[in-house]
Amino acid sequence: MKLTPWSLILALIFLTACTSVNLDASIPTYDTGIDPETWAVIPAGEFFSGQFSEPVNISYEYDIMVTDVTVAQYVSFLNLATADGTLIFDKDKIVGFYPGDEFHAVKHEVEIPAAEYIFVPLDDPASRFSFDGSLFSVLSGYENHPMTNVSWFGARGYCSYNYHRLPTELEWEKAARGSADDRPFPWGEEITLNNANFYSSRDPFEDMSSFGSWTTPVGFYNGKVYDKYQTLDSASPFGLYDMSGNVWQWTGNVYEGQHYRYMRGGSKDTYDMDLRIWVRNNATPTYFSPGVGFRCVRGGE
């Protein structure tokens, strides 16, 4: 009987672990004042790439979206593309065509032949859109949040539908870092809680005791105050927002001998170390997550 209090504490702890998360919990709504339709021009020229700041030249100018693609933008795309037959329903998901990759049969490489692949799941409770059988719509309050739960195919498909493309890793990195120095974060040398949305950064969209960390509206960290929450202006030298934190961003490279697709920027679910500009993550192109989004580029190449 001596063990009873300890047993009770342990039982309570384990019960806490089994608590379900309310994925529909209400969230605050903020207008950040940053227009997700805006593009930034990245001039041709050198920049410092990677952790060890190797000078790399990108010989062309290109445009990149100032923010991640929002849920509202993607939902608009889903409605248009399902209506014109670009995308089709396949049971519990929306799929679209991808022309396939060259296969080299390297160890661990998985063949990606030409086929229809998942863009977004329809039945995932973490998705921020709904489908009523004929139309897609944004869940209330998430209009200006980054589109998540979208596969690499879905990200690429969105960009190409609009005659754009996903950025290469180098294009993404230059856009995040600028051309002048070798800063580790888009805004400078150090990171504080008010610079970006990362794990346990204590923003208004975070409750570590229940649902954890959710996305912040695109462009949230622009120096404005939201209900007494002071953000720091954390734009990159070219004026891009959320290049560190909030959601990982799919990039467009397809590397020989790999089926993995690479992501940059860290997310709401990672520690600050993963928000450093050179940090890479990767996953299979069918992977989707509440912590992964994207933005597009146009021009160049």
Place this chain on the structure above:
Amino acid sequence: MQFIQERFNYLFKSTKGLILVAIAMIGLETALFGMLSGPMAEFGIRDVVVRLFKMDLVQAEREGRIIILYHSIAMAVVAIETYIITAIIKMKEFYKAAVRALITVGYLCAMIFGMGFAYWGHHWAWHGLYIAGLALIYFAGVLLAIALWPWNKEYHQPDGAYSRTIKGVDMERVAFFAMALTSLISVIFGAVPGSYFGNGFTVFLAENIIRSPEKITMEFSVIGHLHIMLALIAVAITLIIGRWLDFKGILHKIAMPLMILGTIVLNLGVWGVVTPLEPVAHMIIYIGATPSMLAALMLVIFGWDKFIRQGIAGIEKPTAWQKLKALVRDPLKFGPLWQMVFMNFTVSGIGIMMAVKLDEIFRVWPAREERIELTGHWHILSAIIATIILLYYGDMIGLIGRVRRWYGWGIILLSDLAFASVTIFEMKRLFISEAEQQPLVNTVMLLADFGLGMLLVILAMVMIWRLFDLFKRKGRWTQEAEQNDLTGEVEV
């Protein structure tokens, strides 16, 4: 002056004093630098520590800092194992003294100047002294291998109860020798790429390049090095525990050749990763790991059987319950072997599962999730080795009665709670989605932090007790200063 001299002689000339210093240094380093990551960073403690100690943390140098941190802790662990080996294995007094002196100066230099270089700016002299420390440790290793040479007649095993060749060569000594020699070779697999990458001022953590399909030879070498060095530290502690428990009999006779074979094949496999044999290196590693683990299993069977026999001595027809009680009655003796068994659930089992289901499960997850498994399982293995050392140390310093039980069970239960929690955290994607994971993450992190935190508290209490003891004129340290044989300190 005499006060200081006597304490200095105890701390730096006696086996137990040397071990105490190394444990204290690891404890201090773990406590201080553990505040820079994980929940401590979340709570804002990292920022306070960085400001308080005026640390210079450049973002691009994080990986380099971590590598030096790992090395400085590992060097102190290697020093502890070396102190024990030089105490329990027969060797010439000159070698014993020389090995201890070199490795002590070596690990202290590596730790103090390495950490200074990594966390407080880049003075070239600090880096030089860090490298000098590592070089001294290597030289101590060379002398240790010479001292352990098993084919001298004076080191032959006269007792037929132990594993030996027909000519009488002590197979346990051969196992120690094989471990020491292969360690010296495997170190080179880290030193050479260390110079290669360091020469260009670049650095990487192995877990971050694991999915890269085309690794260069130097990258393979680093991956091989980190795996084999930890494996060899584990082999060494297994042999040490065997000697402590007086491992002998038929199981010893089978286990020692297996351990020798396993150690050599395991190393050959790892060395193979930088040769054209790379495609089959993993298979060679599996082949080498199997006999090593079988040898450890035999030690566990021997030890547990011994504890039960001792515990039920005098009972005519012992029940299963009495046998179980006999098995667990002394946590300091039961603990090291239990930790070796527990390791299979949190390290080997996870590793085998990952190998078998790599493409099917783990490579479907994002790389950052796979990284959690990779770093988690080897952190656990390192920590398990540390707990085994701490359990042995508890016996070494003569803990008895209730203190012995609380210390022993505290280490076992708290560490296993933490390791099990970390294992659940590593594998969570098998049974919970990202969106729904937070309550589970909170719980397992709480349990892991509680387990490790309380473990550090226990260690801190022991260290404080030993510190106070040093101020006593006739403290426990005066007895320990005279003791060099570590076997069978306490008969329970």
